[in-house]
Amino acid sequence: MKRVIINKNLHERGNKMSEEKYLVFAFNGESNCFVHALLNAEEFYQEGFDTKLVIEGSATKQIKMMDDPDNQFSNLYKRVKDKGLIDCVCRVCAKKMESLDSARKQNLPICDSLSGHVSMARYLKEGYQIITF
Numbered sequence: 001m002k003r004v005i006i007n008k009n010l011h012e013r014g015n016k017m018s019e020e021k022y023l024v025f026a027f028n029g030e031s032n033c034f035v036h037a038l039l040n041a042e043e044f045y046q047e048g049f050d051t052k053l054v055i056e057g058s059a060t061k062q063i064k065m066m067d068d069p070d071n072q073f074s075n076l077y078k079r080v081k082d083k084g085l086i087d088c089v090c091r092v093c094a095k096k097m098e099s100l101d102s103a104r105k106q107n108l109p110i111c112d113s114l115s116g117h118v119s120m121a122r123y124l125k126e127g128y129q130i131i132t133f
Contacts, residue, residue: 021050023087023128025120029058029097031065035073037133038080045085052087052128053080054111054118059133060090061097067106081106092116 022044026037037053044051055063066077080086088111094100103110111118120130 019050021126021128022052023120023123023130024051024053025118025130025132026053026055026059026062027057028133029061031062031073033133034059034062034066035076038073038076040131040133041085042076042080042083045083050128051085052123053085054088054090054123055086055094055108056088056090056118057093058097060094060099060103063089063094063099063106063108064102067102081108088118090116090118 024037024041024044026034028034037059041051041053062077065071066074068074071077086108089103089108091100091110091112092115094103094110100110113119113122123130
């Protein structure tokens with residue numbers, strides 16, 4: 001998987017939303033990698049960037065795991081979810097990872113415009129820079 005490296009200088013924005021737009025694409029199902037996707041999405045949002053998180057691939061299994069209050073990262077997941085940062089969950093992958101029902105129960109947006117998966121091109125056309133985890 002190709003990773004996008006952010007090399008732009010950050011500038012002071014105060015409380016104003018930056019024109020910069022970042023899409024954090026979580027693919028990897030490993031807990032630590034998914035947590036880093038959550039942390040970065042939350043940080044970008046707090047810094048004033050237009051930020052969205054897409055959960056795709058094996059990362060979709062984390063939807064069920066992170067919703068468990070006994071999970072040590074459930075509070076982080078809940079914060080990201082409550083801020084409305086989760087823009088899409090891949091329908092096909094969530095079904096394969098047996099987390100589609102959990103995503104629906106959590107009222108997460110389910111996307112399937114690319115043969116059942118999430119379209120990256122849609123976000124590029126909207127001006128988002130894509131960062132993958």
